[in-house]
Amino acid sequence: MEHLPDECELEELEVSTVDLEAEEPRLMEQLAAACRDPGVFRLVNHGVPSGLTARLFGLARGLLELDAANKSRLPGYFCGTPALAALPVKQLNWLEGLHVEADDTGDRCHSCPDGADGEAGGTALAEFMEAVSGEYVAHMARIARKLFDALASGELGLDEEQRASYLTERGSIFRAYRYPATAPGRRRLGMEAHTDSSVLSILNQDMVGGLQVLCRGRGGRDKEEARWLAVRPVEGALVVNVGDMLQAMSGGAYRSPDHRVVAPAWTEVDRMSLCYFAFPQEDAVIVGAASACRQEEVYRGFSYREFREQVQADVKATGSKVGLARFRVAVGQS
Ligand SMILES: O=C(O)CCC(=O)C(=O)O
Numbered sequence: 052m053e054h055l056p057d058e059c060e061l062e063e064l065e066v067s068t069v070d071l072e073a074e075e076p077r078l079m080e081q082l083a084a085a086c087r088d089p090g091v092f093r094l095v096n097h098g099v100p101s102g103l104t105a106r107l108f109g110l111a112r113g114l115l116e117l118d119a120a121n122k123s124r125l126p127g128y129f130c131g132t133p134a135l136a137a138l139p140v141k142q143l144n145w146l147e148g149l150h151v152e153a154d155d156t157g158d159r160c161h162s163c164p165d166g167a168d169g170e171a172g173g174t175a176l177a178e179f180m181e182a183v184s185g186e187y188v189a190h191m192a193r194i195a196r197k198l199f200d201a202l203a204s205g206e207l208g209l210d211e212e213q214r215a216s217y218l219t220e221r222g223s224i225f226r227a228y229r230y231p232a233t234a235p236g237r238r239r240l241g242m243e244a245h246t247d248s249s250v251l252s253i254l255n256q257d258m259v260g261g262l263q264v265l266c267r268g269r270g271g272r273d274k275e276e277a278r279w280l281a282v283r284p285v286e287g288a289l290v291v292n293v294g295d296m297l298q299a300m301s302g303g304a305y306r307s308p309d310h311r312v313v314a315p316a317w318t319e320v321d322r323m324s325l326c327y328f329a330f331p332q333e334d335a336v337i338v339g340a341a342s343a344c345r346q347e348e349v350y351r352g353f354s355y356r357e358f359r360e361q362v363q364a365d366v367k368a369t370g371s372k373v374g375l376a377r378f379r380v381a382v383g384q385s
């Protein structure tokens with residue numbers, strides 16, 4: 052079994068810090084550089100009130116600390132890999148959480164199963180849903196839109212229609228995760244290595260740590276040199292990573308990084324994170340930017356719906372995601 056080093060043994064990834072309030076040319080420059088390599092950056096001056104984040108962490112923790120019978124009846128509760136929950140694949144990951152889709156409204160808690168209604172979960176769940184749907188997701192959508200527009204009007208050179216259809220608030224997903232501390236001598240992955248299928252993912256991790264990114268040496272393409280580096284949490288900063296859809300939109304110039312989460316050691320407290328994933332409109336056909344971005348890879352045009360269905364088919368057939376490689380074409384064939 053792979054040796055999973057403690058955070059303190061692991062080298063730290065140099066992550067650049069992007070200021071969301073920076074003037075446009077500076078913001079575009081900083082963003083484009085971070086999206087090229089390593090595909091992940093810290094975001095400050097993002098305008099998410101620290102009180103809201105603290106309240107949401109507290110509410111999510113309270114719900115996920117309910118006894119097993121009650122929490123398993125919470126709407127959106129999952130245990131193990133959320134993307135694999137509906138598929139006949141073994142649950143690999145050491146985590147649990149709550150999944151909320153953008154279309155879910157605050158009154159979703161009226162449909163709570165009996166076990167959660169009227170008990171501790173009832174009120175806490177209503178408050179949680181209110182904080183997520185009423186406030187938090189609005190902040191995330193605002194941030195995703197600002198970041199995306201800066202890239203779209205900069206290097207990507209997207210037209211109005213593409214700007215609107217390549218990122219939509221409606222399809223976004225929010226998840227609160229809890230990674231329980233592991234038993235002595237049994238260090239394990241909380242979430243296995245993967246790339247995100249999103250356009251952008253916005254992570255709000257607590258101070259426990261455990262998020263790691265696979266960095267490739269020499270120009271980013273050398274498999275031999277790949278090694279896992281830690282993304283150290285910084286109080287108040289969000290972590291943003293490029294997803295597969297943005298990689299495709301940039302013709303491979305921006306990287307959707309492989310990342311994973313190592314569950315905390317038994318001496319540590321559980322790790323919690325609040326994650327938001329922004330997606331394109333289901334049927335918008337994504338074509339790689341032809342303008343300022345030099346195309347590193349060429350993909351055939353495809354919609355997010357097609358991508359998602361292909362990922363699901365691959366996971367069902369082989370147990371893992373193939374992802375963008377399915378849509379890559381040899382240069383000259385596009
Ligand atoms: O918990 C985290 O910080 C990362 C979660 C993640 O990578 C994901 O949900 O795709």
Ligand SMILES: [Fe+2]
Nearest residue numbers: 245246247310
């Ligand atoms: Fe991820």
